[in-house]
Amino acid sequence: MAGNLPPMLQWMVDATIRARGIRDPQVLRAMETVPRQLFVRPEDASEAFSDRALPLGLGQTISQPYVVALMTELARLSPGDRVLEVGTGSGYQAAILAECGAEVYSIERLPELAEKARQRLAELGLVVHLRVGDGARGWPEHAPYRAILVTAAPSHVPPELLEQLDLGGRLVVPEGGREGQVLRVYRRTEEGFEVSDHGAVLFVPLR
Numbered sequence: 001m002a003g004n005l006p007p008m009l010q011w012m013v014d015a016t017i018r019a020r021g022i023r024d025p026q027v028l029r030a031m032e033t034v035p036r037q038l039f040v041r042p043e044d045a046s047e048a049f050s051d052r053a054l055p056l057g058l059g060q061t062i063s064q065p066y067v068v069a070l071m072t073e074l075a076r077l078s079p080g081d082r083v084l085e086v087g088t089g090s091g092y093q094a095a096i097l098a099e100c101g102a103e104v105y106s107i108e109r110l111p112e113l114a115e116k117a118r119q120r121l122a123e124l125g126l127v128v129h130l131r132v133g134d135g136a137r138g139w140p141e142h143a144p145y146r147a148i149l150v151t152a153a154p155s156h157v158p159p160e161l162l163e164q165l166d167l168g169g170r171l172v173v174p175e176g177g178r179e180g181q182v183l184r185v186y187r188r189t190e191e192g193f194e195v196s197d198h199g200a201v202l203f204v205p206l207r
C-alpha cells in the first residue's frame with residue numbers, strides 16, 4: 001500500500017504529521033489515505049501537501065494537516081464511534097474521521113460549502129451524514145456522541161454541545177476569541193468535565 005501513495009502525500013505525513021509527534025496508527029493511515037489535494041481549490045492544488053490552512057472561498061479555510069491530525073488523535077476514536085463535526089468546510093476533517101471508521105455527522109452553515117463537500121465525499125465513496133444549519137446547537141437527534149470536533153472557534157463552548165457528549169466522550173474545540181485560541185479537550189465524566197489544553201491554534205470564528 002505505502003508504495004502506491006502519491007509521494008507528496010507520503011511526504012506530508014512523514015514531514016509534518018509524524019515528525020510533529022502524531023503516533024496513533026489509525027490517524028496516520030487515514031492521513032495517508034485521504035487525498036487532500038481533492039479538498040482544496042484547483043488553483044491551490046500545488047500547495048495541498050504543505051502544512052498550511054488554505055482558502056475555501058467565502059472567507060473560510062481548510063485547516064492545516066497537522067491540526068486535523070492532532071484533533072483526530074485527541075478524539076481517541078474506535079471504529080464505529082459516533083462523531084459530530086461542527087464546521088464541515090471542505091469535508092476533509094470529516095473524510096479523515098470516516099476513514100478512521102467513525103460514523104460521522106457533520107454540520108455546515110454555508111450551503112455552497114456543504115454541497116461541494118457532499119460531492120467530494122461521495123466521489124471518494126465515504127459515508128458522512130451532512131446537514132446545513134447552525135452547528136452550535138449540535139445535532140441532538142443522533143446524540144450522544146463519542147466525540148465532537150468543533151472546527152470553528154467559539155469564545156466559549158456552547159452548552160448544547162457539551163450536553164450531546166456521551167459519558168467518557170471527548171469534545172475537541174479551539175476555544176477563544178480574536179485575542180487567541182487554545183485547542184481544548186472536554187472529557188465527560190460522572191462528575192462533570194475534565195479539561196485539558198493542547199496548544200495555541202487559529203480557526204475562523206464559530207458563527
Ligand code: SAH
Nearest residue numbers: 062087089090092093109135151152206207
Ligand atoms: N473542518 C473543515 C474546516 C472548517 S473551517 C475542513 O476540514 O475543511 C470552519 C467552517 O465552520 C466554515 O466552513 C464555516 O462556514 C463553518 N461554521 C462557522 N460557524 C458555524 C456554525 N455555527 N455552524 C456550522 N458551521 C459553521
